Amino acid sequence: MASDGAEAPRVRFSPAPSGNLHVGSARTALFNWIHARKTGGTFILRIEDTDAATARPELVDQVLDTLRWLGTEWDEGPYRQSERADLYTAAVDKLLANGSAYRCDCTTEDVDARAQAAGRKTPGYDGFCRDRELPAATSTAVRFRTPDDGEVAFDDVIRGHVSFPAADVVDFVIQRADGSAIFLLANAVDDLDMRVTHVIRGEDLLNTVPKQLLVMQALGHDLPVYAHLPLLVDEGRKKLSKRRHSVGVNEYRERGYLPAAFTNFLATLGWGPPDGVEIRPMGEIVELFELADVTKSGAFFDAKKLDHFNGEYLRALDLDAFVEGVARFLPFAIDDRFRTLAPLVQERCVTFADAGEMVEFLYRDEPEIDPASWDKAMQGPAAEVLDAAIAEFEGVDAAGWNSGRLHEVLAAIGERLGLKLAKAQAPVRVAVTGKSVGPPLFESLEVLGRDATVARLRAARSRLGPS
């Protein structure tokens, strides 16, 4: 890398501080991070909070926290645009001075009204104030003067050559009337100032490139290389919306997904390793990753596939790590009973949050009966099974109360009643755990203990009524 003497790459992730980081943003952050690691470059974090109206300083920490959880640690920053206003003002002054920008006092209403009067169907500014030479005032914003003809073109690492007719790029605001900078300006100035070499971001920003290129050129600097990632879309192929989906990374974090599984999955959205092995350590992904290999079309965030990834990662955890990780998702403290069942629970979890469901029966005085499970299990010879189980289990002495023994006992009962073990265990399972699914029954009963087991069987039997 950098054998041509070029400087090491510098990339940046520049989220707006909107709190709960969007999964699409997380993917963008990840790809930036991967590219930096791959190339020995620097990953810069910059918070884009130039809009005082929407900036929520208190939410910045949440973004940082999420990034840390994902493992996409930054090398430089975080910078905050709200603290760099002088830089933007200086840039605007320079553009004003060299004729690249001018003041404008048109309101949005003025612009729309003129467009309507002129019968134009294309929205946008018409250059009304270009030559009015307005003085600075509290009501004037600053607009960038775009070329009237020619084209603005660039080579995107992922998309190839992209060009726009310059005439379609209307004069745009770079500084608000209150003197604050607009994203287009701040973003360009910062990329220049931070010597960013590769701008890796979502495709929704592809259309802003010409404007930013124009600003950068007017400021007289070398231009960064752009790479626009395909958007993450919903099942309707629309940009993932906060309205209808769990698009916040925090939701996944709270539901017990593992950061390694989550980032591994994100890495397969818009990119795939050449050998087709999708589930693998991030270190390998970093090695294999090439920005130019990124796909061009939108990718659906498939929660089912994420679940599969997470299940794989969860099962790969050693037992201690699983127990430690699952702890904060359980509504009760980890004890020996949980530890005993843990290996069986781990095998059956997709996320940490699933574990509680499987063992909660241990921590209640009485099982919470699921009606559907009850109806299904308490049919046919259920009463006989329960009666026999009560009688037999009661006779097992405390020292012999273990899963192997219980297995034998219930198998014998089943045999006597002409039932397969699977059938015979159903009423017992529901009576004791309240559900028709869960960890293996005999291990569960062993951990629950004889007295509690028998008490629950009796309770279920009486609830069942006379046979």
Next chain:
RNA sequence: GCCCCCAUCGUCCAGAGGCCUAGGACGCCGCCCUUUCAAGGCGGUAACGGGGAUUCGAAUUCCCCUGGGGGCACCA
């Protein structure tokens, strides 16, 4: 309305002119294993949007159409 981008199984990726009767993964279906449920094993379903052109040969190149998406703010 205008501009830009995109187009392989339901989904995510492979495929950079012959190796493709298109491969892997998730999902789904079936079978096996089995103490329920998972996990695991085995098998199956399923795609190159349409039309031209180039070529001996096109999923791969070019053009048009269609379809989808994104953008066009004193938001980012």
